[in-house]
Amino acid sequence: MVVFSFWQRLLMALINSQKKKTGVIAPKRFVQRLKKQNELFRSYMHQDAHEFLNFLLNELVDILEKEDQAAKKEGETLSPSEKTVNGPKNPQANGVQKEPLVTWVHKNFQGILTNETRCLRCETVTARDEAFFDLSLDIEQNSSITSCLKIFSSTETLNAEDKFFCDKCCSLQEAQKRMKIKKPPHILVIHLKRFKYIEQLGRYKKLSYRVVFPLELKLSNTVEDADSEYSLFAVVVHVGSGPNHGHYVSLVKSHNHWLFFDDENVEMIDESAVQTFFGSAQEYSSNTDHGYILFYESLGANKS
Structure with a gap:
C-alpha cells in the first residue's frame, strides 16, 4: 500500500497546484517526466509493465539516495558549533564504515533470497544471499502460486558439464542447488512469466495458462519463518x-472493496470477480485477461 500512498501524496500535490480544483488530474505530467527520465518510454511502442515496475522502484531508490547525499553535504557546511548541537553529520568521521541507505522502498519491497549449494561429496553447504524487489515465477497450465513457489525453491542437481566447484574439495563435484526466501518483504511482488520464447516459432508467445492466485497466501514451504502470511x-x-500488443488494467483493494481501473474508467467489482483473471484452462480461449503482476501485503506488517 505504501507505493500507492506515495503516488497518492504526489498526485495530491499536483492537484493542489492546479488552477482548477477538480479533484482529479490526468497522468500526462507523470508520463512526460517518465519519458524524460528514460528514452525507452519515448516511443509509441507497447512497454512491459514488469520492466516499468523495476524501472520505477530503482529510480525511486536513486532519487532518495541523491536526496540523502545532498542533505549530508548540506550538513557538512554547518559551523563547528552547529555540528556539535545537531550531532555528527559524517558517519565516516570516526573511521566507521558507512552503512548503505535503507529507503522506504527497501523497507517495504526488499526481501532476501538465499542460493544454497550442497556438495554431494563433502556435504559442505555454500550459501549466497541476494536482495530482490520482486519474484519472477515460471508458470504451468492449471497451476497455482503455491505450486509455482515450490518449483521456484525446488532442488536442482548439478552434474556432468554443470558440476559445482567445491572450495573444500578443491575440484568440480556433483552438487544440489536450491533457492529459498530467507527474509520475506513486507510487500511481496510476484511476476508471472507469461511471455516465453518458443524456439520452434522463433518468437515470444503469451502463455494464457490458468494460474490461481489466492486472496490469502502462505509462504511456509519456502521461508524459514513458517508464519509468513500475505493478503x-x-x-x-x-x-x-x-x-x-495489448492493454493493461488493474485491480486494487481499497477499504475492503475491490476497484477495477481501466485508464480513466474506475468501477467497483465484487471480490469473486478476481478469479476471472486467473487465466484460461484451455490453450485456445476467448478470454485474454490474465493476471500478470500480483501485490501481496504481509499480514504481520498490518498487525504491527
Whole structure:
C-alpha cells in the first residue's frame, strides 16, 4: 500500500497546484517526466509493465539516495558549533564504515533470497544471499502460486558439464542447488512469466495458462519463518493474446472493496470477480485477461 500512498501524496500535490480544483488530474505530467527520465518510454511502442515496475522502484531508490547525499553535504557546511548541537553529520568521521541507505522502498519491497549449494561429496553447504524487489515465477497450465513457489525453491542437481566447484574439495563435484526466501518483504511482488520464447516459432508467445492466485497466501514451504502470511491487494492484468500488443488494467483493494481501473474508467467489482483473471484452462480461449503482476501485503506488517 505504501507505493500507492506515495503516488497518492504526489498526485495530491499536483492537484493542489492546479488552477482548477477538480479533484482529479490526468497522468500526462507523470508520463512526460517518465519519458524524460528514460528514452525507452519515448516511443509509441507497447512497454512491459514488469520492466516499468523495476524501472520505477530503482529510480525511486536513486532519487532518495541523491536526496540523502545532498542533505549530508548540506550538513557538512554547518559551523563547528552547529555540528556539535545537531550531532555528527559524517558517519565516516570516526573511521566507521558507512552503512548503505535503507529507503522506504527497501523497507517495504526488499526481501532476501538465499542460493544454497550442497556438495554431494563433502556435504559442505555454500550459501549466497541476494536482495530482490520482486519474484519472477515460471508458470504451468492449471497451476497455482503455491505450486509455482515450490518449483521456484525446488532442488536442482548439478552434474556432468554443470558440476559445482567445491572450495573444500578443491575440484568440480556433483552438487544440489536450491533457492529459498530467507527474509520475506513486507510487500511481496510476484511476476508471472507469461511471455516465453518458443524456439520452434522463433518468437515470444503469451502463455494464457490458468494460474490461481489466492486472496490469502502462505509462504511456509519456502521461508524459514513458517508464519509468513500475505493478503492480496492489487493485480496488474495483461489484456491481449500476444506479447507485442495489448492493454493493461488493474485491480486494487481499497477499504475492503475491490476497484477495477481501466485508464480513466474506475468501477467497483465484487471480490469473486478476481478469479476471472486467473487465466484460461484451455490453450485456445476467448478470454485474454490474465493476471500478470500480483501485490501481496504481509499480514504481520498490518498487525504491527
